Amino acid sequence: MRQYGREDLELLFRTADVMADRLQRAFLRRPLDGRIMMTAFFEPSTRTRLVHETAMLRLGGTVSGFADPSVTRAEGSTAESDEDILRMLDSYADVIVLRHPTTGRPAELAARLTGALLINGGDGTGEHPTQAMVDLYTLYRRFGSIDGLRLLLVNDLRMRCVNSLLLGLRNFDCEVSAVATDGMDRPEGEEADWASDGPPVTIGGSVVELLPKVDVLYSSPTVSLRSAAGDRTRPLTIDRRLLEEHAGRHLAVLHPLPRKGELATDVDDTPFNAYWAQATYGVAVRMALLTLMFDA
Amino acid sequence: MRQYGREDLELLFRTADVMADRLQRAFLRRPLDGRIMMTAFFEPSTRTRLVHETAMLRLGGTVSGFADPSVTRAEGSTAESDEDILRMLDSYADVIVLRHPTTGRPAELAARLTGALLINGGDGTGEHPTQAMVDLYTLYRRFGSIDGLRLLLVNDLRMRCVNSLLLGLRNFDCEVSAVATDGMDRPEGEEADWASDGPPVTIGGSVVELLPKVDVLYSSPTVSLRSAAGDRTRPLTIDRRLLEEHAGRHLAVLHPLPRKGELATDVDDTPFNAYWAQATYGVAVRMALLTLMFDA
Amino acid sequence: MRQYGREDLELLFRTADVMADRLQRAFLRRPLDGRIMMTAFFEPSTRTRLVHETAMLRLGGTVSGFADPSVTRAEGSTAESDEDILRMLDSYADVIVLRHPTTGRPAELAARLTGALLINGGDGTGEHPTQAMVDLYTLYRRFGSIDGLRLLLVNDLRMRCVNSLLLGLRNFDCEVSAVATDGMDRPEGEEADWASDGPPVTIGGSVVELLPKVDVLYSSPTVSLRSAAGDRTRPLTIDRRLLEEHAGRHLAVLHPLPRKGELATDVDDTPFNAYWAQATYGVAVRMALLTLMFDA
CATH class of the missing domain: 3.40.50.1370 (Aspartate/ornithine carbamoyltransferase)
Structure with a gap:
């Protein structure tokens, strides 16, 4: 939240007013048509995952990803590094929603991305x-x-x-x-x-x-x-x-x-x-x- | 099934004839464009989940949700109540497909919904x-x-x-x-x-x-x-x-x-x-x- | 890979050049609009599943399926046969991406399909x-x-x-x-x-x-x-x-x-x-x- 000031938040509120209103009416446009959101949940959270997916779908975008870290464990052995997984998603998605058990990890991983936007969906005892x-x-x-x-x-x-x-x-x-x-x-x-x-x-x-x-x-x-x-x-x-x-x-x-x-x-x-x-x-x-x- | 009479079922059959025919041809319209289906499976069922998702996608709608109740258990401790989960989905989705292990629970939960439609995808020893x-x-x-x-x-x-x-x-x-x-x-x-x-x-x-x-x-x-x-x-x-x-x-x-x-x-x-x-x-x-x- | 010759591969490369280029620009068409991909992963693989889903979504198609074989085990008892599951997907999907732990199984199952195309997403010690x-x-x-x-x-x-x-x-x-x-x-x-x-x-x-x-x-x-x-x-x-x-x-x-x-x-x-x-x-x-x- 440190990166958002009062003006940012007030702009967000006014935009959310428009969105809340739009949810009541037929869709006139699909501003995120053709965009892909990937959910990367290294810790399960149905609410946070589904609310982001819903928002993306309501804007005309599409969704994919994983809801559970067990899915990322390849056959045999140990898990792939989260950095390699994020880099993979970076080349697949337009926006990644990341939930991570380690405090501060989303900021570290965001610094490695070259294409996709990152939303922090909750990190350890850090932020949400x-x-x-x-x-x-x-x-x-x-x-x-x-x-x-x-x-x-x-x-x-x-x-x-x-x-x-x-x-x-x-x-x-x-x-x-x-x-x-x-x-x-x-x-x-x-x-x-x-x-x-x-x-x-x-x-x-x-x-x-x-x-x-x-x-x-x-x-x-x-x-x-x-x-x-x-x-x-x-x-x-x-x-x-x-x-x-x-x-x-x-x-x-x-x-x-x-x-x-x-x-x-x-x-x-x-x-x-x-x-x-x-x-x-x-x-x-x-x-x-x-x-x-x-x-x- | 108690809520459907013979005329309802015959209308359903005639409509299904049209749909079965449409599956063979190119899509001319997307009647559920912009609509979201959420699958809420408190008991896994691949067939029931995928057939509903397929139907929704074929009508131009979109899908999200959870396939497995383990996903709804937040970090630590006990599960959220199914009523709170359904209320969440009520504000996200246009239609919810619910599979529940408890007989009669879909009818009880449906009575709480204010926005979304509910389809009973099977409840305990009740109905399907x-x-x-x-x-x-x-x-x-x-x-x-x-x-x-x-x-x-x-x-x-x-x-x-x-x-x-x-x-x-x-x-x-x-x-x-x-x-x-x-x-x-x-x-x-x-x-x-x-x-x-x-x-x-x-x-x-x-x-x-x-x-x-x-x-x-x-x-x-x-x-x-x-x-x-x-x-x-x-x-x-x-x-x-x-x-x-x-x-x-x-x-x-x-x-x-x-x-x-x-x-x-x-x-x-x-x-x-x-x-x-x-x-x-x-x-x-x-x-x-x-x-x-x-x-x- | 035995079914692809040099000309097939060169055509694939030229087409991939076009696709890689298209990923950089706004989408002009959605060639797979209305098509459904089902992922059938009898062995988890996040990379293989997500890359196929991404490709399908980028072409305007939609995706569904299962990421994990546990999901296919119905309440109680033993798993359904993989052949019955594939036959189900055959009537739901336009294309199936199959990951299977048994070498050679995708080719056997492909022979049973009547409607959907099949992509082998990796089979045992066989092929990828x-x-x-x-x-x-x-x-x-x-x-x-x-x-x-x-x-x-x-x-x-x-x-x-x-x-x-x-x-x-x-x-x-x-x-x-x-x-x-x-x-x-x-x-x-x-x-x-x-x-x-x-x-x-x-x-x-x-x-x-x-x-x-x-x-x-x-x-x-x-x-x-x-x-x-x-x-x-x-x-x-x-x-x-x-x-x-x-x-x-x-x-x-x-x-x-x-x-x-x-x-x-x-x-x-x-x-x-x-x-x-x-x-x-x-x-x-x-x-x-x-x-x-x-x-x-």
Whole structure:
């Protein structure tokens, strides 16, 4: 997300508006006709893969690739290097969507490409920039503006979607609080790094006390942790009762999905639910991104 | 299959005639251009997945999705709920083809969808309606009319394809006998339910004695069973010798495939073989279904 | 490769020239519009699958199929016969790309098809003809002509890509030497068979002594072998030092990829590297092959 400034993001939002609108109507043009997207998922992720494929198909492009790293293991022995695989895709595809378990690897591999564009579809504990674009677009659509919003981030703060969201929020004038589940705090250095560039972030505190004062409650996907002693640290569960007792009327709950126990299904039918809209915007935001990347 | 009456099925047949004819010629139009089909296979089935993808592609549409439930398990831990996955696909796709291991689940999930159409590609021991449409179309093509036909169903009568075929046959005036392999009988209640609405069904008897009197021999895909005592119950094997000794000249053997031991390959080159035509009609019938669903 | 003569190959090369050129420009026509390619990979191979899918998509066609044999195993029990699966694909697809672990099986299955064309994407220790077409095209592009070239084949000489390359080279006037890693020699009979039809092949000798005298060094993908005594036989490693010390200035190193230890990455940035061009030509050669097969 470091490579995108406020103007880039605002252009993306306006383009996504057009795309979201186009999804409702018959297609008038196919700007990516003849283009090929290759998905290279060295770690499976059905959501991220399918949302990019959908965006590409809606723009008239075509898709191929692999959904699972096991497929890349040739007969016999060990896997081919990811660099050789990316170089292969570079000569086949116009754009590659890469999911990689190793933090920072997409940037290294992107530097080797000569023809294809690269989209980072999530790297280790690094970044998930297109998810952050969707998160920000969801705020823009729900509130009209991101400036002035007060956000509370909860649960696993080490997740790549949190990293990318924090980097994106630096472009806007908003207040951020963050409360981690035990053992899921952001590393010290990263907090400082982020804080030095962006708006104030307050780490820690009580969710129940903070909830009435914020506009947005954002939870990352979170899995319970087993400690050395064998105890389980459970994430905060966002449910209807918590929200009805403590949240302001206009609170929006965001979650990139998939969810486990940290977001109860009884929130689905409340006005706090912004995560389905968020999921739906996924297609339009990737369509906007592809259109801008290809200058199409 | 309960939602389709005789007029629906006859319209489907006439449309499939057009589609089967169109497959032989150059494409003049692409009625599903710009539409996306997502395959959601929570249980693998290459035939069902590929036949739907083929039908969609032949109509000018595009395809994406997942062939295998393992792909939907995100990194770490447990699977996302199928409802959340379907809701995601609802916002990506125009039509979803769902294969699910749990009986009745497609109907429950369909009720949650707001945008996409849903095709049941087989659910547990419930239904496999598009297979029944292909079976019925095969009879219509082979005999000109389904009315008046005498059918003998053999082997595993608990299969979803049998359920759907029986429901479909209620719309026509035909006689049905059914002889299960030991341990593969239909549950009592279901027989009664079906019998009360449709034409007479005779359960049990000798295949060898019934064979000369019927027009159609239908076997479900069947796997041998191991009893508590460790014996194996083998399905009836339909082979050339059985047919040449006992079947009438015009007998048609149907089988949805894939086959194991219950249908010998020496039937392939006999005039009894209607199952390859049946397999071939699979594309045209799904093309007809998609065309009608989309009113395209 | 036995079914292609010199004129066929030269036509393929000229067509691939057109395709390689077309890849650089906007698409003017979509000769395979409305056609479906099905990939049937009874053994996974990401490279072979994706290069064929890319070629099909670049020609305006569509793709579907399965990347992995596990997908073809229906619920419960044993796999369907490959013949039944191919017959299914025959009624769905216009062209099938088949990868099969059993030598000779693609030719047997091709004889059963009634509608679809078949491309052998590699069979056991048999052939990999489209790889050989790419290898030959790479020589044609690099040297202008294959006649007169001196080739040295090293490492695992039992591989299917070597079989197909040797069969292809029979159509040209060139000298071939071959030095196997211990335990990776070609079977006696095959050498004789090949030698009787084609140009002279010298088996054995020292790579270091042969290297200065050849134009092309070709290594197959090679895995180290564990002997009965537990020792490992390692393949020859082609690296920058070996080439700079012993190779002629114009030597071209070819390798079908993926590579393990037998081709060092320090060759990548040398002028000896012809394997990236070879990988890149993969798409244009398959586009040419498809265009010629469909007479499109």
